[in-house]
Amino acid sequence: MALVPTGVAARDLGVNATTLQRWAKAGLVKPALVTPGGHLRWDLDNLRAQLRDARLSDDD
Template sequence: MGRLVTSGELAKELGLSLRTIQRYIAGGVITPEFRTAGGHTRWDPDSVREQLRKLHEQET
């Protein structure tokens, strides 16, 4: 596991809006590394890139 970031930091790093990240979470498109006790998500950006890459490959 690499460094972990918040959803806002993830959105910025991937060039997406926070709302897009939230839609991806709700739709099960991406899965966080873990959730805090308060329900906040933490992400490994490299893992998310891989999840999105695999999804793209499945669609093509």
Template sequence: MRLLSSGELAKELGISRRSISRYADEGLISVALVTPGGKYRFDLETVREELRQLAKKHREERS
């Protein structure tokens, strides 16, 4: 498993770094590791799956 910073994750997903931080703070995506300096690290595949599930839930709620 390769852990990504919020900036790297944002680039991979095509969304802003601020959105990544907000999603993590709200518990919408899992943080794999918090560094001693307080920086988040993420597993790309875990976050992709969590975002897929959130999108699916959102679509179902709108139906």
């Protein structure tokens, strides 16, 4: 599993890094890892799945 920093994950999703950090802080998505320094690391496949699941839940 290759983990990427927030900037890379955000760029992959087409959103701003601040947006992804805000989603994580709100509990909408969960990073794969938080470093001892507080940096978020993401598994892109898992992140996309979390966002897909969140969209499906909103439609209910």
